[in-house]
Structures are given as structure tokens and as C-alpha cells.
Amino acid sequence: MNAVELIEARKSYMLGETRVEALRGVSLRIEKGEFLAIAGPSGAGKSTILNLIGCIDTPTEGRVLIDGTEVEHLSDTELTRYRRRKLGFIFQSFNLIPVLNVYENIEFPLLLQNHLSRQEREKTVMHFIEEVGLADRLKNKPNELSGGQRQRVAIARALVTRPLIVLADEPTANLDSETGHRIVDLMRAINEQEKTTFIFSTHDEHIMEHARRIISLRDGLVTGDKAKG
């Protein structure tokens, strides 16, 4: 089964008095376990596709299926629960909760799910903290971490619920190139190890090299879909 399927998905919105066509009929399929980049210049529709796949926005027209479920008609609460169960997010600006430390930020999605015991939570959190190499930074608050470290925390937080798909919106945009590469390498390693589907948007050519499949967008339309190896 596909992890994601978009069928003629369109998204438009009003910007002041101007109607912006962010997506103009995008159809694509993403299989489970893929490590996929959505590439394109600013305004191409990369973030809009991620928002639709991430169930934080709905299409104006067309269908969005996540793990076989049509999500465009789900209520706000149903979408929230769906996100909680199936999706992980990595944001461009890291979006860590500033008052929680590294451990607590990573634990946060598990607390929202509320189905693991404290011991199970601790085991899971520690597993991913070690995965991202931050075992010595457990008690640090986000403002005590470097950009790369923050993004590692965000990666661990996105993975901790073992989601079907991890969505990363320009995950390296706020990092220097070396750190950016290390972050993408880390995501790739986890993808191979955990078999988690990774979908990330980028316009950085060097980052794209790491992807196994690249979907190119321009002006709200898919202009290329290239798989490697």
C-alpha cells in the first residue's frame, strides 16, 4: 500500500484580494519507506504539498490519501488524532517547545498519545536520543543548543512515536551546509534503519543528492519525478 497518494490535488488561497494557486492539480504516489525530496524554488508549492500530506491543511479540490485513508473530509479533531498516530514533523525553524528540555521535548508526542507507561516512554525516548547523539544534552533547554543540535532534537521528536511518515519542511534551511549534510545523513540512516518514510522539501542541490527520489515542482505543478538507483 502507498504511504501517500495525491490525486489531482489543488490548493488555492486568497492573499489579500489575489487568489493564489499554490497547487494546480498534483497527483503522486509515495511508497512506504521512501526517502524522498520535494524540490523546487520558493513558491513552487513544496510546503503546500507537505501541509496536505501532513494533514494540517486540506486541498481545495482533489483527494489526499494517507496510508489508504482519505483525509480531506476528516474533522479537525480526527485530523489531529491522525497526525498524532501516523505523522512526524521536522520544521525549518526546529519549533522545539522552549520551556521543555531535550528529553521532555522528545517525550512530548508520547505524552500526547498517552498509551505508554513511564518506563516504556523513557526507554523509547532514550533510544532516539542516542540515535541522534544527544545523550549528554538531556537536560538542556533549546536555547542552550546549537542549530544542528536543535534539529537533531526535532528529528528524535518526529521519530519517537514511530510514525508512518516523517515530514521535514526545509530541515536544513537554518543550518550551515556541513551541519545540514549531517542532519540529512542522520535522517537517511534512520530511514534505512527504522524503515520510516521520509518526505522533505528543499531547494538545496547538495541536500537533494541524498534523496533516493526527487519530485520537482514549479508553479504548483509536478515538473519531474526522478528515482535514483
Add this chain to the structure above:
Amino acid sequence: MVTLKIALRSLLRRKSRALTIGVLVAFGTLLLVFGQTFTRSAGIASRESIIDNFTGDLILYSERSKEKPSPFAFNTPLPVIPEVETIRAFLQELPQVEAVVPFAQNYALLQAQKDGQAVELPFIFYAIEPAGYRDIFRNVEMRQGDFFGVEGGAPRQGILISEYQNQQYQKNYGVTLAAGQQVTVLSLTEGGSVNALRSELVGLFEPRYFKNVFNYINFVDMESYASLYNFTGVAADSLPESLTRGLEASAGDEEAIFDLAEDEDFGRLDLSSLRSETLSGYTMIAVRLADHGAVDEVIARVTAAGLGLKAARWDEASGFFARISSGLQAFIILATGLIFLIVAFIFMNTLIINIVERTSEIGTMRALGGEKRFIRGLFLAETLLLNIPFSLAAMLLSLLAVLATGAGGLPLPETISQYLIGGGPLALRLAAAPFLEALGIVIAVSIVATLYPIRVATGISPLAAMGER
């Protein structure tokens, strides 16, 4: 748990803002608790003072009266209550009744001599049974003479005036009276005639409480009063049989009246059996109860007995005095309400600023799967975590302030004290109610003030985590 953790740390992250709100909440709570304690204590003290000093728990008066009893109704005395002794006996039979004291209010003139000329001095008074009145009301502290001789010595008839009244006589008429002095009391009776009574000034007093009223009120014993106002009649049981028959006949038809002309007994009316009887002239009966809470029950019993009486509770019979503490309470509630309204607005605006600053954070929580109820709980927790501790701190401060006043009570400006509680310091009474009410109000205001900000917060889309479009 994570909700509380985030809420608490978010508050600590914005310490100065939280502190400003907390201080405002604490100020409001302090005003609420201390204000309520003050007004409750004033209310209780006012009630006790009024009951103890001039009304008792209730005042009974004639059902013919159009006015309610008042400590100031000297120019328009209430109608006389007939059969006072029957009523007294009835009341004393009631288990709830502790004491019964009939009295009347009226005015007269005192005639005194100054430089060989007669000077007439205005004189308003309570006509009382001295012993009974003294038993219930302890508002009089003697300065000269004694209280009609009821506390040792032989009971005496006469008048008693306040020292202040005497000073006013001196100031306005150049006359100073002294205990033991003979005076003439002049009264205008209902029939329009002027009566004069030679009497004695048995003493001078100073009122202990409600000086602003009782400085102007004097006392006359009931027997002197009855003589002064012609409250004297013929005892019904002393009327000759023939006269009784005649009176009965006069109520019938004309024939019966003409028949009287042929009645020899009626023609030979023997007046030797007639006996005079002093009528009371009482216009009010103060009733003191063993339990203040039994007022309604006693009023119901009196009404059911058909004694021709109406009843005024102590607060109705106190003139405006009982309304002062109610008015003060209303003022404090209004002032506190306004303060809480301002606090609520400031609090609401601060929360909205917080929410705007935390849009991305809220969006992230929503994106990660936090439901609207989680966001709602988070902001509610922040509100309560901030407001309740500050409110509790203010309560503790209020408690300490109340305890600090101690047994001596809270000193008040004399004029305010006189009107509010009859005079003297106000003993603050600790009660749980003001504290519980304040806590309830703080929680309610906090929740209400958080409703709109919560609506704003839960309206934030998870898209906000990605950056606003």
C-alpha cells in the same frame, strides 16, 4: 502533568508580566477578603448594636399606624397600643421571647427659670418603664443622679436628660439644668389642651452608642408621661350596671334609648363606684428574643393571635442605621467588582499578547497532535497557576491583617463608627465565607477572562508551525 509543566514554566519564562498580573489579582483578593470581612463584621456589629441599644429584635406597634417605628419619629407619634398588659402577657408566654419592653416617643417643653423669667426648652423623649428598659437596653451611662432609682434606692418618677442636651440648653438658652432640680414639663395633648406637670430632673446621662441620635433623646418615666398626656380613664369594671345597660342601649335602636327615660335606675346614676385607671400611652413594644433567628416565628405568632399589632424587624425599626452597613457592603462589592473587571481585562489582554507571541509554539503542539482541549487546558492551567497562588497569598495577608487588629478591634473615625456600629472600634470577625467567596470569585473571573484568549489560541492552525501564510 505535561500541561502543568509547560504552563508553570511558561509563566516563569515571563516573570515580570506574570508578577504584574499576580499583584493585581492579589490586590483584588485582598480587597475582597478584607472588605467582606469588614462589612460582615460591621453588619453583625451594627445589628447587635441596634438590637441591644434601641430596637430589640423587633418592635410591635399598632396596626392603625401608617408609619413604621423609627428612632426619630418624635413629631408624629405612633397610635397608642391598647391592652398592653394583655399583649405583654401573651408575649411572655412565648418560649422564644426573652424580654418585653413597651415604650413611647413624644416631645414636650421643659420650663426653667433664667433671670427670673420662664424659659421653655424643647424636649424630645422616650417614655419608658425604667426598670424594664434598663434591663434590655444598656445604652445609658449616668453622669449625674441615677436612672430613675432603679439601680439601688427607691424608684423615682421624673425626667432624665443627656449631657449633650444640657450643653445645648446652655448654648442656645443660657440655662443649665442639674440633677435633683425641679422642672415643669409642658405638653400639648391630642385634645389640644396644654398640660403642665411638675417633675424632677432625676439625672444626666451620656449615651454609650449611637450618640449622634441619643445625644438628643431624653427619658420620662411612664407614669409621668401618662399624667402629662391625660392617659387616664375609667376602669371598665367600675362602671355601674345601669350605665353599662344605658351604653348598650345607645348602640341599639331609638326606641331603646327612649325607654331609658323610664328606667329609674338609669336616672339615679351612682358614680361612687367609678375608679380611675391610668392608661399606658405606649406606642411601641420592643421584644428581645433568646434567639435572633426566631423573629419570623414570633411575628407569625403575634399576627395569628390577632392582637391588633404590626411588627417591624430591628432593621426596619432602626431608621437608616441598618441600611448603612448594607450600603457599605454594596459599595465594597461594587468597588471590588470594578477592580476585578479591570483585572480581568488586563489579564485577558496579557494572555492574548502571550498567545500571539506563542503562535508558532501553539501551532507546533497542534501539528504534533495536541487537540484543542490540550491547548485549552494549557492556558487554563497557566491562568489558575498564576492567579490561585497570588490569591491565596492575599488571603493569608488578609488573615494576618484581621488577626493583627486583635481583640481591640479596628479603630474607625468616630463619625463613621457612630453611624456604622453605634461607636467604638470594630471587632473584625473571622469567618470562612469571605475567603471561600474570594477563592470562588478569583477562579470564576480567571476562567471567564481566559475564555476569549482560549478561543484565540484554539483557533490557531497547525499551519502556524510552518510559518503564517
